[in-house]
Amino acid sequence: MNFILNYHVKLVVSFVIILLINLNYCILANTYYVSNTSGNDQFDGLSSEYAFKTLNKINSIIYNPGDTILFKSGESWEGMLWIKGSGNLNNPIVIDSYGGEQKPIINGDGYQACILIYNDDNIYINNLELFNEASHLDSLGQTKKLNGFGGLSNLWGSGKDRRFGIKVVSDEHSLANFKFNGLHIHDVFPTPENTNNVHKGYGIKLETLSDTLVK
Template identity: 30%
Template sequence: MRLLSVAVMASLLPAALPATAASAQAGTTYYVDSKAGDDSAEGTSARTAWRTLHAVNVADLKPGDTVLIKRGSSFNGPLRLTADGTAARPISVKSYGKGKVARITGSEDDCVIISGDNWRVSNLRASHCRWAGFRLAGRGNQLSGVRAEHNVAGVQITGSRNTVRDSVISGNNRMSVNDAGGDNDSGAFGVLLNGDDNVITGNTISGSYAKSADYGTDGAAVEIYNGDRNLITHNISRDNETFTELGARKGRTATGNVFAFNVVTSSHNRASFLVTRGPHHVVGPVKGTIAVHNSVYLPGKDTLGWSCHDGCSPGILKLRNNVIAVGGQAGWEDGKGADEDGSVYRGRTKFKLGPKSVVADPKFVSRTDLRLQPGSPAIGRALPLTTTWFGGIAGRPKDLLGRELDGSPDAGAYQNGR
């Protein structure tokens, strides 16, 4: 919309546990097989697997339990995960067998709905769902290695302290509202964040791009609306309308969100990296946004690096150590302007460059490989930053390839092999 680690329990246990205690710790494992299962069976072995997701929805799952879904299965959703695990003993949904990951569809509801706490869900595919492929309404949940496609939102998070990692979120290119007038078209979200303290990391997000009666085209890889202190880091974004757009309804906030080590490219003529608002905008002010060590290449003519408008100020947006090359506007500010430094830009600039920022060709390896060639002005240009700039992560920050930043870091998402 334009308006827009858990303690290791094993170390605390005796070296040898009676088999009964070990089994109790492990929980119960249930199996689901859409082709050969039977909902009247016990479900506790591959030979007595359940057939439908309904059997999982009504099961009395406990902390430490596991649901295994056979690869190659196909289901009509939703999968409703309402029980609560604990941080030490989460409830897991995983895959077993060979073949493609199980697929869940469903035009009547979201496909996977996690309203409980402390779930670990992996290796599922959710596509052509009513609104969201995966909806996370609880706390402490984790999606990993999932796929979401052809939804209004690949993943929607209304809960807090959830994680989406190492997943492929592609072609979520449907609009939920798409009518002329009203400035209210909405949809084509890779990840829609309406909650606080969530982490989006290590994902590939692509194709969040759709026609819009109000805006021509619309969509976002990661949209934040009414969400605070979310960390969006180490993601690869391809061919999305916008990487991120931020806003909040009046009386709500979208404060302290951090974007770090993301790589953003697009072949579309129209695309942008980051759009945020000041107090004079209907969904502003969006306070305390930080963008650090991102690499962006958007060669189209109607492209935008970052925009901070309707009353921009350093309290609205801080940028450090980014490399942003676009065919259009590299950055735009009004009011007191953003707090910007240590970056390399290519494109038109309507903002005050920080003392160590420059306008120059960053010398990316290619249009899609945004590592730096020798001689790049981004090498050694970045300012050393404390971990508070990265959402307070533990340890030294690492680039997209896992290299630690040294005392003379490079701008952008990649360090140059030092």
Template identity: 30%
Template sequence: MPKLRHLTRLTLSVIISALCFAQLPAVATEYYVNPTIGNDNNLGTSKDAPIKSLDKAKRIKLQAGDKLLFAAGKTYWGSLVLNNLKGSADKPIIVSTYIDDKNSDDAHAKIIAKGMLRGIEVVNSSHLQISNFIILMAATSLDRIPPTVMTSISSSLIACSFASAFSFAVCASGAISSSANA
């Protein structure tokens, strides 16, 4: 009988050790960006405590299945660089928007890339899905001048290098000059 107890304890120890060291699948994380209520000291993993800037957003180490979500109807200044991100075919990295303001009917986030070469740049990355962005290269009055919706993305606004298996959907882009009138 003592041998049986010892064997049972040994078996349980092996099973518990195996469970402790087994690699569990990583859980995808949603990151939120909101220039109005965000703070770059936040982790950004909650709609109630989002990060604020594109600069902070580009420093997040996104993993396969993660989402980087921007508050729709909001305006962001600068350029979003997505560098060395590796999604997978079954777990792409999603960069898109979320509805923050129930009063807003705009599902897009606006990136004003004035003085930048690109609004969104994807470098050395794979399996990304990017959607719901309006990219403007210069701006004087967003209220007076609507962006031009394009069926394909201009390479001067969104650039990709050493990137594979990604898609753009429902994106718009436009160039606004200071002499334009509504």
């Protein structure tokens, strides 16, 4: 009888722990709003009235399972969105739009990709327009790059010879659970010196650099 009671108690405790973990993910999950016209990076980004403004701000956050990033419909941004953090199977990180039916635009502006996912997974991306055909050089003639993504994981280094709408890269472990829906990806071209590379533009590329799996 005591064995049955103890076993029952353990099952209840295990269920409560699992429930608390799931609730904790829900409690920690945030929805971030981004508006290039009315946003401000000094805001908390947690409502449409107090939206963030720039990709730099969005790139500075490490996201938790269940987090959502919403870009304002009809607005546009230049540069590379680097999503940091992984969701999980039941609580993916979601990037989407709000405030209308017109897709928000991310112009990669000559960076290697409009959207970069590096060693993270369980990410859904919906309802964006992406293009990337500008020069890989800035106004000072310097190559456009984001700090922290280089070396063997970024062999091409910039958007000079390769260009992407969305680039998913794994060099540490297997990745899974990506969903891309309602995207309009167009005009993705590098700006190389070697004309043999002029057509090496990719809408979406899943890439591994070790014995890993991306699916």
